[in-house]
Amino acid sequence: MKKAMKVLQFSLLAAFAAGAANAQDTKPLRIGVMTDMTGQFSHEAGQGAVNAVKMAVQDFGGKVLGRPIEVVVNDHLNKPDIAATKAREWFDTQNVRMISNLINSGVALSVIGVAKEKNAIAIVNGSGSSRITGDACTPNSIHYAYDTWALAHGTGNEIVKQGGDSWYFLTADYAFGHSLEADTIGAVKGKGGKVLGTIRHPVNTSDYSSFLLQAQSSKAKVIALAGSGTGFINSVKSAYEFGVTKSGKQTLAGLLVWITDVDAMGLEIAQGLTLTSGFYWDRDEETRKWSKRFFEMTKRMPTMGDAGDYSSTLHYLKAVQAAGTDDTAAVMAKMKSTPINDMFAKNGKIREDGRMVHDMYVYQVKKPSESKYPWDYYKQKAVIPADKAFRPLNEGNCPLVKG
Template identity: 50%
Template sequence: MFRPSTRSALIASVLIASSCASVAQTKVSDDVVRIGVLTDMSGVFSANVGPGSVLATKLAIEEFGGKVAGKPIEMLFADHLNKADIGAARAREWMDRNGVDVVTELGNSAVALAVMNVAAEKNRVTMVTGAGATRITGEDCKPNNVMWVYDTYALAKVGTLPLVQDGAKKWYFITADYAFGHSLEGDGMRFVKDGGGSVSGSSRYPFPGTDFSSYLISAQASGANAVAFASAGADLQNQIKQANEFGLSINQKLVAMLMSITDVHGVGLDAAKNMNFAETFYWDMDDETRKFSQRFFKELGKMPTALQAGQYSAVLNYLRAVEKSGSDQAEVVMKTLREMPIQDAFARNAKLRPDGKLIHDTYLVSVKTPQESKGPWDYYKIVKTVPGDQAFSPLSESKCPLVKK
């Protein structure tokens, strides 16, 4: 049933319950496990998260038959409109009025950081699957928060360093002017320099943007070998299209610091061919990824992004932790998550660290040419699999105050 909500944010609650009864006595608050999916349903990130992340949550709940620890599972979802104050207000309302136990997705770093503060105050769990600022598990880490899919450190290291080593020594950055963009730019510049390269300049644009002509002209005039886009979603797609129109791809390598399969689909293989970037999931890796992705495709008509696959994984493992512990209490769930094995269609060789970061395999991919692709969504070649302990920052470098040095 859909209900209107304030500030035009979309909210709905879906109660999914199986017919089998259970008399098991558990420590589940209100006798219901409530999951709140706070996402971008209508903005620049909606294709990468949004309705697909809601669907991914639904698929994870269905794997439990709608019940966990003998109690029904309820899902709520809302649009945070990429505004931190709206996201924080919605999360607070969910926790105070609806008894939500975990708020997840949070596909905007500013929104994620704001909601994490609310959850810490209310002693609830947050599972960040769509945001990537390193602060989330760094200086702003929280004891009941996890960061499941990626961070800007891993994206930059896996997606940038190999290109510098292959000869792209001079870089220019076009950056979204907010927390995620700043973090992605900073980590990207670090690995360019670590690899022996240099940064000839950067431009920051007001987020979201549509006309990138002035920034692209500056990048073209810089003489850089590589032009890096520290952005995502619709902004990234527009940047790639406009860069091709300006002819940047003729003499300069275009680098996406964060790109998804829907971005490739949106700009087309002609525009995206041969681009390299870091990924955390690809639907056509093996039988397990194909099985989940076909379920997803059947309902939404497209293959899942890494963020949507990561959302499925995070919710699935949250429910596994509730099932294993018999409780939805935040500290119990977090302790169980850190102790139990984490392995599914998304998470490979995964382990949850004390700072809340999930460490797992990451991939360097190359976009196929139109001639190499065998059909719709056949877009990636996996160039290299990078183990999690090599892709993500070492715990010894963590700025999280929860980490004992």
């Protein structure tokens, strides 16, 4: 009798546990888009990042493992502490299993730390600091669309090859700017170029006159703009007004140029800028088809961050489906073992340091006379194959990399 009672009790406990598990499984799987919705980086991320993630959810079918997929959004206001607090809240109480975009490198570095602490996933598409897969790498984070090492070596190598062998840096004074400056200096010196000076400016500065005067007086052949967002746009506009490039003696290097920056400046001002990007909407028929869908929702063409948000979200959802669970370790393992083939990347692969490696592209901004239709802004100068586009695995000081 006692044995029968024990069997019955065990059966009831098992049934209760299974019921609880099934109840848990019916909860929505939430993806958080943490981005700049209102500030200086909103024009290259913001609503575009949100729309890209929603497109991926829609294309996946809206459900995974029988659970509805929901997208929640937060404006981090470019403040790492606000971002970290919201990430903890999402992970602890909102059933958010993955956070995407994370434009602003200070924000990204903060949130990937929280993801590790809470055993959740963070996929970085908006930010570029190469520390994300370097000394700050985690088993819970992926750096997807681009990074400062790839931008620096793509643009730096191309400009030095064209004769731009002396550089002066105007650098935005925050994590991304510092990383971009350091990586570009390494690339320039590695090709035999010289760095004649650097100066750092506040992220939100609106007056670049004194910085540009110092850059001009350096007589460097290349004035490198290590920044992003409206700050970058304003610095290029100021350089145009100062006549920096009209003399033909100095060239501007945009170390991170979003297609939305070019659109905001116009080709008259932006023409001639050399840049490196992981995505261009007009690259081939597949990119054009997807980008036109994105344009219908957003009323602008996608940045490489937008394209990365779509691709990485779809890759994440496929991994959840294939793993049969949203368990972080299982999903990360599946994401790293599965090649990425879509409109963003061909044969892309996520390395053990979290870096997604894929081809990168060097472009030059067209002259107004060369542009044939709206958003026809770039001409391709070079393709950098995946195995050359990103920092070698053994050079990043990522503690996850063995040997």
